[in-house]
Amino acid sequence: MIVSPASPDARVARPGADLRQPRHSHGWRAAAIPMAICAGLALALPACSSSGNAALAAASAKTCQQVGAVLSDGPDPTQDPVGYAEAQILPLRQVHTSDSQLRTAISRLASSYAAFFADNGKSEAATSAVLAAAAYMNKLCPGAGAGT
Helix, strand or coil, X not given: CCCCCXXXXXXXXXXXCCCCCCHHHHXXXXXXXXXXXXXXXXXXXXXXXXXXXXXXXXXXXXXXXXXXXXXXXXCCCCCCHHHHHHHHHHHHHCCCCCCHHHHHHHHHHXXXXXXXXXXXXXXXXXXXXHHHHHHHHHHHCCCCCCCC
């Protein structure tokens, strides 16, 4: 190998100079192993999380179907909103899910229906709570039919 004096690999031979390769010259080889491991993990982790997300999505879809079935039962909410709210409380509390967001939404909806029923539908705060809880439920479970 011919090295020109301007080349970064050029070394001046001085008495007592160490002409061995510097330690960092094998840096690309040493870095290749961790980079390969990281690349392998980057490919493997999304596969794990996507299968986990798929299972969670399937469970959430099943829960949303249960919520939709619960909300479709009972009196007509436009004719008897208080009776409808009363009819939803216990069945909603019997729906269970591992999805924390969905569990919170179901609990809020059941609690807001209970407050609406307790006030006989006369409190603006209770009505607003039902509307907010229903909007959140419908965001998580489009088409569930939550409302008053």
